[in-house]
Each structure stands twice: as structure tokens, then as C-alpha cells.
Amino acid sequence: MTLLKIAHVGHPVLRDRSRELTRDELASAAVQRFIDDLVETMRDASGAGLAAPQVHNPIRVCALEVTANPRYPYLPEIPLTILVNPVVASLGEETFESYEGCLSVPNLRGVVRRNTDIELTYWDRDGAQHKERVGGLAACVYQHEIDHLDGKLFLDRVEDTRTLTTWTEFERFHRQAYLEKILPLVPRMGG
Numbered sequence: 560m561t562l563l564k565i566a567h568v569g570h571p572v573l574r575d576r577s578r579e580l581t582r583d584e585l586a587s588a589a590v591q592r593f594i595d596d597l598v599e600t601m602r603d604a605s606g607a608g609l610a611a612p613q614v615h616n617p618i619r620v621c622a623l624e625v626t627a628n629p630r631y632p633y634l635p636e637i638p639l640t641i642l643v644n645p646v647v648a649s650l651g652e653e654t655f656e657s658y659e660g661c662l663s664v665p666n667l668r669g670v671v672r673r674n675t676d677i678e679l680t681y682w683d684r685d686g687a688q689h690k691e692r693v694g695g696l697a698a699c700v701y702q703h704e705i706d707h708l709d710g711k712l713f714l715d716r717v718e719d720t721r722t723l724t725t726w727t728e729f730e731r732f733h734r735q736a737y738l739e740k741i742l743p744l745v746p747r748m749g750g
């Protein structure tokens with residue numbers, strides 16, 4: 560496997576809409592190898608997720624995984640999930656102000672409003688279709704990754720730019736208040 564180079568904000572590949580894959584393309588050795596590399600790159604960078612355009616490949620594929628992530632210690636566990644051609648629909652009006660960061664936006668975090676109850680339709684890496692309901696903070700992670708496939712970064716959704724913070728200043732000034740804010744979502748984590 561190969562570690563892929565991660566594109567940073569300003570690179571046009573992060574701003575294009577990525578294209579759908581056919582089942583034949585998905586089954587190809589090249590795409591299957593790419594998915595392995597995407598997962599390895601996500602793990603190497605301690606990302607909670609990584610979308611194909613972030614590694615310069617504009618196809619609608621993303622990987623998610625959260626297992627005791629040092630970048631996001633408060634996130635619920637998400638088993639390794641590969642989304643191919645995902646479609647997301649919100650199931651309610653409820654939103655949450657999620658403090659997000661991104662491997663393509665080094666050393667910056669900001670508050671983004673996300674739906675907390677979503678329905679996802681996607682193929683797995685074998686081309687099998689899934690429909691799942693995801694709630695709580697996990698729903699925020701899914702929405703962040705799927706945004707990448709539409710050329711959107713969390714920065715575009717930051718309503719109050721005064722929430723922007725480096726990781727060090729997040730730890731110093733914002734982490735504690737944020738941990739208290741996410742508590743109500745905890746019982747529903749991974750739901």
C-alpha cells in the first residue's frame with residue numbers, strides 16, 4: 560500500500576464536484592487498490608475520515624473510521640466504513656454546532672452547523688447498497704466527508720468566523736466548553 564499526498568485548501572481539486580463511480584469501475588483492481596491506500600492514508604494522518612478528492616482523486620468515495628482518535632478523543636467510535644456514491648438526507652430539524660477540523664485545512668478548527676439525524680444511502684466497496692440512519696456526532700462526521708465530494712470545505716459552513724481557532728488554542732480556550740456542549744449527544748452517539 561501507498562501513502563497518498565493530501566491536498567490542502569487552495570488546491571482546485573478540493574473545489575470540484577467529484578464524479579460517481581460505476582459498479583464496474585468500483586470492482587476494478589485500480590479502484591480497490593486506491594481504497595486501500597485511502598484507508599492507510601487516513602489512519603497515518605489520524606483522520607476521522609478522508610475523501611478521495613482530498614488525495615487528488617475526484618471520485619465519489621470516502622473512508623471513515625474513529626477508534627480512540629487522538630485528534631478527536633470525544634468522537635463516538637465509528638467502525639471502518641467506505642462510502643461510494645453516498646447520498647445524504649436530513650431526517651429532522653435538529654442541528655448541532657460541531658467543532659470541526661480537516662486534514663486539508665491544517666491547524667484550523669471552526670464551528671459548523673450540522674443535522675444530527677440523517678439517512679445515508681451508499682454502496683460499500685463491494686458495490687452492495689446500504690441505507691442507514693445515523694445520529695449524533697457521527698452524523699456530523701458523515702456530512703463533513705460527503706461535503707468534500709461536492710467541493711465543499713467546513714470553512715464554507717462556518718457562520719461565525721470568530722470561532723476559528725488553531726488546535727493549540729482550541730485545547731486552551733474552547734475544548735472544555737465544547738465537551739460540556741456535546742454531553743447531551745453522548746447517549747445517542749453512534750446511533
Ligand code: NI
Pocket residue numbers: 660661662663703704707
Ligand atoms: Ni475534511
